[in-house]
Amino acid sequence: MRYRLSQHARQELERRGISLTQLESVLxxxxxxxxxxxxxxxxxxxxxxxxGKMVLLRVIVVRNAGDVLVVTAYRTTRISKYWRES
Incomplete structure (x- = not known):
């Protein structure tokens, strides 16, 4: 998927130690x-x-006319709060 990173997303990826490889894998x-x-x-x-401890990587994006802007991304151990069962 082609995407752009907001300035905030760039800063947060670096601060939170999330690699572009991890981000792209989720996207x-x-x-x-x-x-x-x-x-x-x-x-x-x-x-x-x-x-050995599972985490959830969440990538928040805004889609607009085929453009995908990554707003932010973060890891959380509170999987049950965000995970949607089918």
């Missing part, structure tokens, strides 16, 4: 895509960062 192969407030879309996937 290209999300386990879930869920609507969010203000017309945003959340791409999210669970993964084990290597310490």
């Amino acid at each position: 290209n192969h999300p386990q879930q895509v869920v609507p969010d407030r203000k017309g945003r879309t959340v791409y999210q996937s669970q993964f084990d960062p290597g310490d």
Whole structure:
């Protein structure tokens, strides 16, 4: 998927230690895509960062006429709060 990073997203990726590889993995192969407030879309996937504890990587985007702008991204261990069961 082609995307652009907002300045805020760039800063947060660096601050939170999220690599572009991880970001692109979620954008290209999300386990879930869920609507969010203000017309945003959340791409999210669970993964084990290597310490045996599952985390959820959430990537919040705004789609506008084929353009995808990454607003922010973050990891959370509160998977049950955000995960949508089918």
